[in-house]
Amino acid sequence: MNLYVYIHIPFCYKKCPYCSFISYEKSISTKHLYLKALVKEIESFFLKNNSYKIETIYFGGGTPSLLKPEELVLILNTIKKYHISKACEITIEVNPNNATKNYLQKLKEIGFTRISLGIQSFNNQKLQFLQRLHNAQESFRAIENTIELFNNVSIDLIYGFENFNILQEDLNNAVLFPLKHISAYILSIEKGTLFYKQKVYLQEENVEKQFLYLIKFLKKHNINQYEISNFAKKGFESKHNQAYWQNYDYIGFGLSASSHINSVRYKNTDNLDDYINKVLSDKSPVVYKERLNIDKQIKEAFVIGLRTIKGININNFNQRYNCNIEEIFKKELSKHYELKTLKKVRGSIKIANPKKLLISNYILSDFI
Structure with a gap:
């Protein structure tokens, strides 16, 4: 892996x-x-x-x-x-x-x-x-x-x-x-x-x-x-x-570092003394841990992927998560296609144009 x-x-x-x-x-x-x-x-x-x-x-x-x-x-x-x-x-x-x-x-x-x-x-x-x-x-x-x-x-x-x-x-x-x-x-x-x-x-x-x-x-x-x-x-x-952005596994080491491995999210302490003392005492510096269920994985991967200019390739996404993304977000996608904030082009869902990238947080909030 x-x-x-x-x-x-x-x-x-x-x-x-x-x-x-x-x-x-x-x-x-x-x-x-x-x-x-x-x-x-x-x-x-x-x-x-x-x-x-x-x-x-x-x-x-x-x-x-x-x-x-x-x-x-x-x-x-x-x-x-x-x-x-x-x-x-x-x-x-x-x-x-x-x-x-x-x-x-x-x-x-x-x-x-x-x-x-x-x-x-x-x-x-x-x-x-x-x-x-x-x-x-x-x-x-x-x-x-x-x-x-x-x-x-x-x-x-x-x-x-x-x-x-x-x-x-x-x-x-x-x-x-x-x-x-x-x-x-x-x-x-x-x-x-x-x-x-x-x-x-x-x-x-x-x-x-x-x-x-x-x-x-x-x-x-x-x-x-x-x-x-x-x-x-x-x-x-x-x-x-x-x-x-492609939601791959990553590991963060050090103060306040975040990790995402096997659908589990971790975060280290953001207190410097606490980090040093815990690690040197053979204790974990992790202060937050969350196992993401499949619904949350799909939502997060979709939102992160939409930040990229290529957007979300529908077939690849559906195969990876064994889902139908257009069915899951049918209501939200319909809304944003109508508002022309999102578009579907050659099998991919993308933010519609550069100007709309500036309001991407507003757009993506509908999918969280």
Whole structure:
């Protein structure tokens, strides 16, 4: 069986004002204990589950590039004791400040095959607003250094709040490089973040205009949308993210990590001390466990799949879940076909057009 592995590194230089992920500012002593617990959690899982073939490994955070190469080696070597696919995609998120030639060379030697750079923008004013630690010059330098060593390079961009000209500038700068993948996220103002407390608001008309422009612009440069926020050159779609959207089995290791294996969902504690103490005391860090019945599996797989541009292939879906999806969601599909928010094309159900992707949460809520 195939398995997709996520490793959570929760440490950051500082918390970004828009970030809702579980993260902590770096402490050397805490980091040492965390890595010790992380390696132990990985070993404990694979000692009991050694029949999996690992297809992807993804280091996310936080800021995984805060780790030294020798710390990353320790984690990767723990996983590599087990069955890894020859074509395993191994990704790490890298902060532009860390993207030095020396560090990137070490990442390549260790075995990373894909780099995701947290660029966010090439505009200094925008980067300052987002309270990023790097500037525009460092954004350029980070990409230049990375593409010298890696073929499969992705960058993150944030948009939706700035002047339209700044988004155009960001996109024009991005396509100067032979990037294979771009993740472009609308700034999300989530409860608990500094921006939420400061009551930062987005204008819907501005967001829609930028979203539609982004899709059209990147398509002209053969970087095609394959999910609401993700764009890639052909053949360079993120294998790891596609595993989530296709509802494959994945395992998350580390603080607050989620897993989905054999129709059971797990979630680790999001308390750092609790995670470390439990794992180092030979206890499970899992604080939530739910076995999904077939109805819930079908609903979740359908909703997740509709986030992708390809949508849901009806025959494949029905065979996989031994169901008739058009019968199960007859009422809901009829409603959204009539509203022209969904469409059926060549045996697949899809969100009708790019503009409707912006209200995908509203559309998908009818199927949950």
